[in-house]
Amino acid sequence: MNIQDVLTKKVKEAFETLYNATLNTVEFQATRKDFEGDITVVVFPMLRVKKMNPAQLGQELGQYLVENVAAVNRFNVVKGFLNLVIDDSYYLNFFAEANKNDAFGHETSKAGDKAVMVEYSSPNTNKPLHLGHIRNNLLGYSVAEIIKASGKKVYKTQIINDRGIHICKSMLAWQRFGNGETPQSTGLKGDKLVGNYYVAFDKAYKAEIAQLIAEGKTEDDAKKEAPILLEAQEMLRKWEAGDEEIVALWKQMNQWVYDGFAETYTNLGVDFDALYYESDTYLLGKDFVKEGLVSGVFYMKDDGSVWCDLTEEGLDEKIVLRSDGTAVYMTQDIGTAIQRVKDYPDIGGMIYTVGNEQDYHFKVLFLILKKLGFEWSKNLHHLSYGMVDLPSGKMKSREGTVVDADDLMQEMVDTAKQIANEKGKLDGYSEEEKNSIHNKIGLGALKYQMLKVDPKKRILFDPEDSIDFNGDSGPFIQMMYVRTRAILRKANFDYSEVITNIELHEKEKELLKVLENYPTVIQTAASNQSPALIANYAFDLSKEFSSYYQMVSILGETDKAKKVFRVQLSKKIGDTIKLAFGLLGIQVPERM
Template identity: 75%
Template structure:
């Protein structure tokens, strides 16, 4: 039982014994810095069941706690706030229980527990990954790691959108204008080469529209009748019919893109356990439409199209099968979800990392799956996130104005180099060590800047601001971690052990309180699917450590007991920073 649970139990008992009243819940808050105390009980909400002066009520409960709770050594009451002081022994016992535990805060999954599948990335194979994909990948990967740390078994997956008209546009442009060029012949990553032809298609398409408008067509008709678009649509029909030449070209160009994606994923430090391809899933789901028609979940209109009426649930009617019998995205998503459970019977829930423009789609998908009677559908979650903007404005893939993911990662490393060189922090490093460190700092800055924001909020990303070595940034936290490692190297072999005879400095106690919170923060972050809770906790921990570092002498302590304790306390802060950052996919440097 943690301290808050213990105090809650005894405060309720105090109210019962003293005032003969039942208290449903106890409200706590952190004690304000200007008052003595470690945790504060808020008395005002108790006035619903206990009549009287809040100060006198607080005094009576405080006296009860001192008498009955071993950990409580003193109290004071300020207006309606009961500030409780906790004995040092409580914090020292806590520290003894975690010291040296490299996995502190992490829970091992139970063998028979249901797994969670986390889907993220899921790109189209007609262009490279861009800044929007970066937020998606970082969020999905981090949430998967947090769920794992909270005690869940996790599968990371993506569905690669490798079919459709957008793929055929790149294929057709390469066929027309590519002159047989390849990633090898151009020196370009395959996804970038294919992306260039997606842009080329759009340029040629616009030219043809202008020509048709000049010949007297309306712009709307010109958009539908442009020869290059008609040819791309025909190519899609040929692909669906299994035309060998078209399928071979599709296989070759998708292969180039996959190779390019693999490099980007490696650079970003994200991975997957299982891959799904839209070319293999786009026909799934139709059989469940038939089942749903029989059970009354769906109904058929006169034209033969099949719909789901969700108006009683506050939504609208949703098409699940066109009149010609072809599937829509909703049909495919229904089929893919069911297929994943067939492939992984131990999966009991799924997290979909997809931008907030798809909020309604997922509301509908989850509701339909529930109506179809799938028990696991109640454990589906849409990890919805906002757009990422740059100071320069909005991105458009087809116009070639996106911020390429690889370029951004390189730019972050270059910015880290520039700032590190200005600060002169890397004396004595070899060139290879410097390059590796620039990557670690640059990528850490990028990931932290994006993940410290609540997923639902839109982000304005400023690369330079993210690499500041002061404030709520990745590099500031990495620098503090490196400082701790420096202390440990200088300390040599400080002893671990019991610390019963130590009188805690106020800054040591604050640091211990912060360390105590970590397991709960991991659980909250998992429950809320929010890496921001981990990021901002880590910043608070590091701020608390720096305050401790500035106010308490670690290596120059008055005696060996205090020195050993402070070294071990610093080491444990380092462990938690490393563990927390691993959940964000961020590496920490041993020196900086």
């Protein structure tokens, strides 16, 4: 129970005792710098329950708290604000308890608790991962880690979009132009090789369209009648019919892509517990559509297509089966969700990490699952996020100008290397040590910059600006961690003694206040599915430590008890930065 929880309970008790009234909520804020106090109770909202002069109400509450809460040392009232001074002993006792826990703030799941499945990445197997996938993966992975730290069991998953006309386009282009080349023969990652043929298809397609227009076709007709497109459509029909040659080619090229994706995921530092493939799941929902037809959830039109009428819920009518009986994406998603609960019976909810252009799709999906009678549908969430732009603008994959995920990660590492070389900070380190540090700084900068922004907001990402050792950045926070480790290396004495009886420096008190909030921040971030709250917390903690480091002597302190405490505090701050950054998938170097 932190200080806010203690005070909330006692303020409500005070209302019962003093005024025979029930207060439902207590509002707090940080005490303004120009007033004495550690935490402020906002009195004004309480006037709705007890009508009296706010200053008098604050005075009476303050007196009650001093008399009934050991942690409250004294108070002052400024208009409708009750400023409370918390005794040093409270923070020292809190720290002594927190220091016993290496995973401070992180809870573990309990037997019998429902699990959460988090879906992210979900790429197409016709091209490499790109800039948008980086934000998607970082968000999904981080949300999964945060929910896990909040005390829930988590499964990480993705559905790989490995079928459809876009896959056939790459396959056909490779047949036409590839001359049998492979990732091994070219030295290219498999996903990049296949992506090149997706681009090659588009180039050939446009050339055929231009030719048909020159022969007198309209643009619309030319787009539909281009021979290469008709051939790709025929290839898709053969794949769906199980043509052995086409299926073998499909398996071979998809495996090239899977191998390439695996390398990118490893470099990005994300992982999965379960994989689903669209080629396996696209038919799953058809049986449930049949059941829904019988129960009246769906209806059939004259042409044989099946629909769900959602107009009463403020949406529109949604097709779930085409007139020829083939599945649409909605059918697949219905079946996949149901299959996941079958595969993992302890799932109580699912989170879909997908861009905000799919907001409507997920409203429809969740509503259909509810209509089909699945109780767990109320625990389905769409983690909707904005797109990512670079200063040069949004780019399109079809035209070969995509911001490749591997290239961007390498650029970040190279930038970190360049800055480190210019500053000469890593002189004397081996090449292996340098490369490890460059990697942690570069990718840390990338991940922090992507995750510190609220997921719903669009991001303008500037790779160079993200590697800043002085501002709100990953490298700055990593540098504060490194500073705590340097203190520990220099502390050549036993600092294990528990210290509970010293006078705290005001900067120590401020630092302990921020530290105390960490468990609450984890729970709030999990509830809101927002890694930004963890990122912002890590920055606030690091900024407070930076100020503390500059203003307070740590190893130079002559009082033994204070010196021991300050080393312990430095260690705990570093440990907490590492824990918080771990939730963001960011590693911290021991030196930099």
